[in-house]
Amino acid sequence: MTATTEDAREITVDDRAHIYLDGKWVEPTGEQDLVAVTNSGSGEVLAKVAQASMADVDRAVQAARLATERWSSSSVAERAALLERLADEIEARADEIACTVALEVGTPLRMSRLLQVGLPLSVLRGYAADVRELELEQTIGNSLVHRTPVGVVGAITPWNYPLHQIAAKLGAAIAAGCGTVLKPANVAPLSAFILAEAADAAGVPAGLLNVVTGEGPGVGEAIAGHRDVGIVSFTGSTRAGARVAAVAAANITKVALELGGKSASIIAEDADLTTAVKASVRHAFTNSGQTCTAWTRMIVPRSRLVEVDELVAAEMAKMPVTHPLAEGARLGPLASAAQKRTVEDYLEVARAEGLREIARGSVDDLGHEGGYYVAPVAYSDVPRGSRLAQEEIFGPVLVIVGHDGIDDAVAIANDSDYGLAGGVWSADEERAVAIAKRIRTGQIDINGARFNPRAPFGGFGRSGIGRELGRFGIEEFLEVSAIQQ
Template identity: 40%
Template sequence: MTTTYDRLFIGGSWVKPSDPELLDIRSPHDQSVVGRAAQAQPADVDRAVAAARTSFEAGAWSGTPPHERLAVLRRYNELRERNAEKVAELITAENGSAAWFTLAGQGGLSRQANAYFKAAENFDWEAVLVPSDPASPFRSIVRREAIGVVAAVIPWNSPFSAANAKIIPALLAGNSVVLKVSPENSLSMGFLAELLERSGLPQGVISVLPADRATSEYLISHPDIDKIAFTGSTRAGRTIASIAGQQLKRVSLELGGKSAALILPDADLQQAVHGLKFSSLLNNGEACIAQVRILAPRSRYEEVVTALKELVESLKVGDPLAQDTFIGPMIRRDHQQRVRDYIRAGIEEGARLITGGSHIPAGLEAGNYVTPTLFADVDNSMRIAQEEIFGPVLVVIAYDDEDDAVRIANDSEYGLSGGVWSADTDHALSVARRLRTGTVTVNGAPIGFDGPFGGFKTSGIGREYGAVGLGTYTEYKTITTI
C-alpha cells in the first residue's frame, strides 16, 4: 500500500500544486514505489511566502503571547509522540534508515522538543535593564522579537529531527515559516504537515514544501524571506551564505562533518567499540555527526583495528524494515556510487582494507547498498580521512601521544562533533576542551539538547537547540524611556 500526497500544504491548507505531476517515492531497499507526492515549484513558493508574510504582518502568530505559542507547539509534539510508530515507518520506507534507528529516534525528538519548551518557559522575552549609572533617570527595556518569515531548509537523512530543530524554535519565537524538505522525504514530511494542521496554528503561519534544489534556491533568494535556517552540505552552505550576505538576511547553517573519536591508551576498548557502533555508524553512516575517524594509540593500534573489524563484520546489512537490520541502503543510487567511489579511492591511496570494499553485498543488488567498510594504516591527509563520505566507512589513524592525537583530530576543515574515550573522565574532559569542534561526547554520552549544537570552521554558522537555538530566531529591540 502506497501513501499519496497530491496536494501541497501551504499556509495551513492543502492546495492544488502548480505542477500536477506527482513524484514516485521509491524504496532504497528494492526500488519499489512506496508513495507519490506533489512537488513545489517557484509559483508555490510565492504563495507560501506571501501567506507567511501576510500572517506575520497581521500579528496572527507573532502577536500571540509566548505562553500561548508554547501551548500550541506542545500540542504538536503530543500529536507526534502519539504517532511515533507511523513517523518511524514512513522515514524507514522512504529513506532506508534502519527501523531500530527511526523508532529509537522518536525519543530523541521528544527530548529535543522538551528542551526548546523549557527554554521558552524561562526565556527573557522582555527585560528591564538596571542602569550602569545609578543617577540616570532613564531605563532601558530589551525585547526579543520574531525576525519575520523564516525559510527552513533541511536534508533528507533525518527529516523530523532536522525539521523540529528549526520549526519549533522559529514558531516559539513568533515567526512564520516556510519549511522546504527534500523530495525523498515527501511522505514523512507530508505527515508532519498533517500534524501541524491539527495542532492549532493560525492560517498562513507555516507551509511544508517538498522541492528540488532549484526551487530551494528560489526560496532562499526570495525578497520576503528574513532568515534562512539550513542544514546540509558545506558546499550548499557556502552558496546559501553568499546569497544571505548579498541580501543581508539572517542565516544559520548546520553543515558537514568529519568527526574524530580519540581512544586514549587507558580506554576500555570493549566499551569504546560498543559506543562507536552507534556514534560512528548510526543511520547507515549517513549522519553529519558520525565519528568516522578513529584515532588509536600506536601501543594498541592493532588491538583497536581487530576489535573494530569484529564490530563491522557483526552488523547485519539488509532490509531496513527488519528488526535485526543495523545498516540499510543508501538513500539514492548516485549516493551509493559516491560512497563506493570513496572506498576505491581509499584503496588507491594506499590505505589497508580490513573488511568491506566497494562490492555490493550479495543478494542486495536491487537496492542502494554499500558494504560496511573499515580502513587501517590511514594517513590523515588521505581523501577518506578529510572528505565527508556520508556512508558506513570508518578509518583508523594511529597517533604517537596525546598532543599528536589532538593535532590530528583538529587537522580538518570541519568541526562539528567528536568523542573521547578514557578510563579517567576528568582527563577525557581535559582532552575534549582542546578539540576544535562544536560538540564532544565523553565515553559515549549522548548529545544533549539543552546546550547549543553546531559547528566550528566549515561545519557551520550559528547554533541550534535549547535557549541558544531559540534565541537565533529573535531580534533584539531596545526601548529607552524616562
C-alpha cells in the same frame, strides 16, 4: 500507508499531489510533474510528491509573514502549549512516521522509532520547556533590551534525519514567534506531509507552517532569495550551504547553516579500549553512516593498533546490512542511488591510495533485486591527509588513525575543515574534559555520554554558522533591539 501483503516489507504509501499553504492542502500552480520518492530497500518508487512553483513559494512566504504578525503577540505559555500539542500529534503517528522514514532513508525500523521519531519529540518538548523560561525583555542601564521575532523562517532540511531536522527549525520558530516556509529534501519528503497533518490536528494557526516541496535549485533558492524571509535555516552539504548563503546575501538575509562533518573519536591510552572502540564503531555506522555527526575518524594509540583492528572487525561482524524493515536489522541501505555511487567512488579512492582494509561487513541475502546496499568498511593506520580522513563520505566508511600521545591526537582531530562533533575516551573524566576543550568542534561526548536535545547544536569552520536546539536555537530566530529610557 497500508500493508499490501503479509510481508511487512511490501507496503503502499499514498502519493502527495498537494502542498500545504496557509493551513490548507492546495494544488501547486504551474505544470510541474510529480517527483518520485524511491524505496531505499528495493529501489522502486515508494510514492510521488508535488513540486511547488516560484509563485507557490511566494504565496507561502506571504502566508507565513501574516501568521508571524499574529503569532508574535502570543504568550510564551501559548507557544509552549502549541509545541506540546504538536508533539502529542506526532507521537500519535509514530508508527507511520517510523516506517515511512525507514523506507525513504534506510534507517532500520527499531532505530527509526528511536531516532527518526523519538528525537523530534524530545526536541519539540525541549523547546516547550525552554520557551517558558525565555526572557524576551531585560534592562541594561537605561535601556530596555527587547527580543522580537526575526520574521519568516525559510527552513530547508536534509534527507538523513528528515523529521528531526524539521522539528529543530519549526519548533524554534514557533517558540520565537515566527511563521515557517519549509522545503524538505526530495529524497525523503514524506514525513513533512505527515507533520502537516499533525499540525492541523494540533491547531497550529494557519500560515505558521507551510510545506513546499521541490528541487533545491528551484524551490530552495526561491526561499533563500525571497526578500520577505527573515532568516534562512539550512541543513545539508557544505557545498549547498555555500550556495544558500550566496543567494541570501543578495538581500542581506540572515542565515543559519548546519553543514558537514568529519568527526573524530579520540581514544586515550588509559581508556577502556574495548568499550571505546565498540561504541565508536556503532556511532560511526549509525544510520549507515548517513549522519553529519558520525565519528568517522577513530584516533587511537598507535601502539595499540593491532588490538583496535581486531575489536573493530569483531564489532562489524555483528552488523550485517539488511532490509530496513527486517526483524532485528542494525544497518540498512543508503538513501539513494546517488549516495550509493558516492560511497563506492570513495572506496575506489581508498584502493588508489593503497589504504589497508581491515574489515568489511556483509550484506544479507535479501531475496530481491534493487535497493541501495553497501557493506560497511574500515581502514586502519590511515594517513591523516588521506582523502578518506579529510572528506565527508556520508556512508558506512570508518578510518582509524594512530596517534603518538594526546597532543598528537588533538592535532589530528583539529586537522580538518570541519568541526561539528566528536568524542573523547579516558579513564580520567577530568582529563577527558580538558582534552575536549582543546578540540575545535561544536559538541563533543565524554566516554559515550548521551545526546542532549536541549544543548546548542552546530559547528565550527565549514560545519556551519549558528546554533540549533534548546534556548540557543530559539534565540537564533530572535532579533534584539535596545529602547533607551
